[in-house]
Amino acid sequence: MGHYHDLDAIMQELCAIYFPQCTEVAISWGRRSGRVQPRSIRFGVYQPQKQVIRIHPALDQAFVPRYFVEFIVYHELLHHVIPAMRVNGRYCMHSAAFRLRERAFPRYAEAIAWRKQNLRRLLESNRRGDV
Numbered sequence: 001m002g003h004y005h006d007l008d009a010i011m012q013e014l015c016a017i018y019f020p021q022c023t024e025v026a027i028s029w030g031r032r033s034g035r036v037q038p039r040s041i042r043f044g045v046y047q048p049q050k051q052v053i054r055i056h057p058a059l060d061q062a063f064v065p066r067y068f069v070e071f072i073v074y075h076e077l078l079h080h081v082i083p084a085m086r087v088n089g090r091y092c093m094h095s096a097a098f099r100l101r102e103r104a105f106p107r108y109a110e111a112i113a114w115r116k117q118n119l120r121r122l123l124e125s126n127r128r129g130d131v
Helices: 007-017 066-081 096-102 108-128
Strands: 026-029 044-047 052-055 085-087 090-092
Touching: 007 026, 007 066, 044 066, 052 066, 066 096, 066 108
Parallel strands: 026 052
Antiparallel strands: 044 052, 085 090
């Protein structure tokens, strides 16, 4: 459990509503690495071999709304139900079917707008080590 967001509760709610087939997927906060990317941040990652989702600890802050964390968890759960496909020898992680289902998240537009408005703040807090 994080300081501000309970990933287990978020995932249980999302699985109950959208992903009943994802009961075997585990979730946790990622660890802070020593490397800090100044211009980007990977909010979440799904590891299909382990069936584990890791969420970036920068999202466990008071100013990050729950719906945004929910959106990131929803996105990572989609990777479980819509696996990457090989297309012309390359892996396609976000197919048209994936993007369509991603946009079905009820607060999709709000989450995308929040990310755009707050990305700099998240990057700065990550650089300072606030998380």
